[in-house]
Amino acid sequence: MNTATAIRKQTIAKTMSEALASEMERDPSVVVLGEDIGKLGGVFGNTGGLLERFGTDRVFDTPISETGFIGAAVGMAGAGMRPVVELMFVDFFGVCMDAIYNLAAKQAYFSGGQVSCPMVLMTSVGGGYGDAGQHSQCLYATFGHLPGMKVVIPSNAHDAKGLMLAAIRDANPVVFMFHKALQGMGWLGTVAGSITDVPESDYEVPIGKAGVVREGTDITLVGLGITVHHCLAAADALSREDGVEAEVIDIRTIAPLDRETILASVRKTGRVAVVDDDYLSCGLAGEVIASIAEAGIPLASPPQRVSHPDIPIPFSPALEHAVLPNAEMTLAAARQSVGERS
Amino acid sequence: MSITNQPHRLWMYENMVKSRAFEDAIKPAYFEGKTPRFNMAKGPIPGEMHLSDGQEPCAVGVCAHLRAGDTVTATHRPHHAAIAKGVDLDRMAAEIFGRETGLSGGRGGHMHLFDASVNFACSGIIAQGMGPALGAAMAAKLRGSDAVAVAYIGEGAANQGAFHEVMNLASVWRAPLIVVIEDNGYGVSVSKASCTALSRNADRAAAYAMPGIHVAGNDPDAIYEVAGDAIARARRGEGPSLIEIETSRLEGHFMGDQEGYRPDGEKDRLKAIDPIPRYRERLLADGLDAAELAACENRAQQAVDAAFAFARGSALPDPASAFTSVFAERTPG
Structure with missing residues (x-):
């Protein structure tokens, strides 16, 4: 360096x-x-x-x-x-x-x-x-x-x-x-x-590659954009309060999706929660979990999705923040996962 | 027209004849395997088929002024424009037959013909060729080239939002773009008169501060004159033009269309004023040699026969090729 x-x-x-x-x-x-x-x-x-x-x-x-x-x-x-x-x-x-x-x-x-x-x-x-x-x-x-x-x-x-x-x-x-x-x-x-x-040098982040932004052994948290930060906050809380080490994956590229990086992590941890702030049904989180299922990776507990529910995004903060995925919801999903056996 | 021996008139005649011969060859091929019961999926040419016969003057009158470096975007009814722009006839026929030697190896079919060597493309979505044509025009302008772009649309497309967005943008940017409306009177089955607020779409050009020229008569010579002015204007950097051409669709919207929406006798009236025999008569009247016209006709027919033989003789694509060309490879630089 x-x-x-x-x-x-x-x-x-x-x-x-x-x-x-x-x-x-x-x-x-x-x-x-x-x-x-x-x-x-x-x-x-x-x-x-x-x-x-x-x-x-x-x-x-x-x-x-x-x-x-x-x-x-x-x-x-x-x-x-x-x-x-x-x-x-x-x-x-x-x-x-x-x-x-x-x-x-x-x-x-x-x-x-x-x-x-x-x-x-x-x-x-x-x-x-x-x-x-x-x-x-x-x-x-x-x-x-x-x-x-x-x-x-x-x-x-x-x-x-x-x-x-x-x-x-x-x-x-x-x-x-x-x-x-x-x-x-x-x-x-x-x-x-x-x-x-941000280095001044000319560099590319390759399209089609997800990143492991926090290493862990107990559960994989998958996010993108803002939900990466929700995952990192939840991982900190899990480590601090639960003694659970979460691995956090930043999807970075939605298409083509880097399934290999995600699958490799889930093979290691055996647990997964996917967090995205798009609508739930037919969504990205479902796609990630389907890929894990298709790969036949045995999970220690059912996979978790944290996504926006299938409703239009409401205006009032009282409504919007009740439904928009956040770090607390991510933490709750992760705790559900690590507390359960499938 | 008093001047008799202009090479562009023979070129226009030959290309109109070639386009007609091409579509006359498509007709029986399209119905192979689709009788006695019409099933669009069957036969060597599946899918919708939109023929351009009757509209050939729109193609040749404009494209006679174009070079390979100029861009044309056409519509779901693209054969006449493709032929007049110089698209490779063999590969075009093969594409329509869905063969591996087709322009895109059978990925596109008759509504999605691309030939990069002559900057030709078409789209199956109404009015949506206009944006790419504007972009090609702007690319030429930004590079300091005098190349132009032509966007062919039907009269129905003038009621699309894309038409108005691109007309405004082209004028704001003074883009070397010529928008050509082929007014064949029908959007599928709906007549222009019943769904368009004004009788002449050329009048809409005034709303975008550009010239709008209406051409009646489905006449290659008249179109040639008007297009020549608009294209020269664009090459001089004076901005876009709109040309509206009254033309006629001698067939249905697509092959198999029962055309019950047409008034009685309309098709016979249209066929009586078929622009190709009329143009032939005029050329003869203007003193062109019948033997010369016959030579044009023979060359056109031979090119079409060769293209269909090439298409039919070509293999179907390897199913694995469906997975290639989704993305282009990265080029260095």
């Missing part, structure tokens, strides 16, 4: 804009499009300073026309550019899904590999701040379900940089989800653990 390298603790938002700037500097084919990404620098701070630095031929403030500009990004990508597009909230995908799942995700396949689609679709996910069910969803499973796209979500700034560089350099459409509760915007609460050291 280079001891001369200074520790640079920074937010995901600042890190994303820094990664974008460095990649725009390196690769002239990278352009950025979206609503409020120019002068404002992105509602969630992902594109700060890009317009001033790269000008209006590289940074496009678009009208509120998601079908139009995401469709245009598909055409740009097919023509050899590398557009990075922001869809402000994942909840807005309903107005532009054709451009995403019928055009971007099928361009390589329907062309038999003649035409690729190297584009990044950045989009915010997550609730917990009283914005209600049209601005708080996660929809991991929706995007993870559809073939032809890669889907990533960082849980911290270090990974945000590495995943962003990998996403821009990928030859395929990559949906880059970022969780609002981790973003580091002054007007949103931010989980402290998301603010990490």
Whole structure:
């Protein structure tokens, strides 16, 4: 390790804009499009300073026309550019899904590999701040379900940089989800653990690889985005109060899902709880548990899912925080698991 | 038209004839295995089949001005535009037959034809080719090239949100984009008159501060003139245009369509004004040699015969290939 390298603790938002700037500097084919990404620098701070630095031929403030500009990004990508597009909230995908799942995700396949689609679709996910069910969803499973796209979500700034560089350099459409509760915007609460050291060097976090972010022997806690932090908090409590050592896995890439890393951990621990803040049914947690079942891994207790129930995300904090997965629910599920025998 | 021996007129004639011959060859092939009881899944060409006969002038009048580096996105009814853009006819036929030698090895079929060598693509979703065409146009503009992009749509697509979003964006960005509406009067079974608030979609261009030109008569020469102006304008960096062409769909929405929604006698009236024989008569009247037209017709038929022989002679794809090309490999750089 280079001891001369200074520790640079920074937010995901600042890190994303820094990664974008460095990649725009390196690769002239990278352009950025979206609503409020120019002068404002992105509602969630992902594109700060890009317009001033790269000008209006590289940074496009678009009208509120998601079908139009995401469709245009598909055409740009097919023509050899590398557009990075922001869809402000994942909840807005309903107005532009054709451009995403019928055009971007099928361009390589329907062309038999003649035409690729190297584009990044950045989009915010997550609730917990009283914005209600049209601005708080996660929809991991929706995007993870559809073939032809890669889907990533960082849980911290270090990974945000590495995943962003990998996403821009990928030859395929990559949906880059970022969780609002981790973003580091002054007007949103931010989980402290998301603010990490971000090396200045050029590095990628490989797409398709999950990470073991805490080693343990007694139970595997699987999370992504903010729920990684719920898992880590629960693991600390389990260690401190129960003498139970949890292993925590950060999924990082929803598609293609790194089943091997998860299965290897569950083979070791024999217990699992999967925590995601998307809707429960037909969801990512169910997919992870199905993979464990298919692998025939014997479990010492039934697998646990902690997900948002099958209801729209409510507005009132009294309602929202009663249903939104958190560290306490994660801890309760883990205790249920370690206290039970199957 | 007074000038007689313009090479582009012969090119347009030959490509219209080639497109018609291609679709005339599809018709019996499509019904193989689908009689006596029609079953879309059966035969060497399964799935929906949308023929473009009657609409050939829209393809040739515009594409006569295009180069390989220009982009065309077409619709679920793409054969005429693909042929006029120079898509490889053998591989296109093989794709329609679902063969391994097809443009995408049988992954796409007739609604999803891609030929990167001539920048041609199409989509089965109404109006959704417009966004990618806009993107290709912007890629050309940002690189300082004078290449343009053409988005073909039907008149029904002008009532889609994507149409309005892309029209506005193209104008805001002064993109070298030409949107061509092929108005064949019907969205599947619903007539334009019954579902569109104005009689001319070209008038919608005014809402987006771009030229909107209406072309009547399904006439290749008239379309050629109008498209030439719009494409030259786009190449000069003066921005997008909308061209609305009144054309006719000589068949149903898809093969097997009973067309009960058409007024009595409409199809006969349309066939009486089939643009290809009319154009042939005009070329002869303008002094072109019948032997020259016959040579065009022979070349077109030979190309189609060769393409169908290539398709039928090609193997079906290895089922394992269904799992490839989902993702592109990463390219260095």
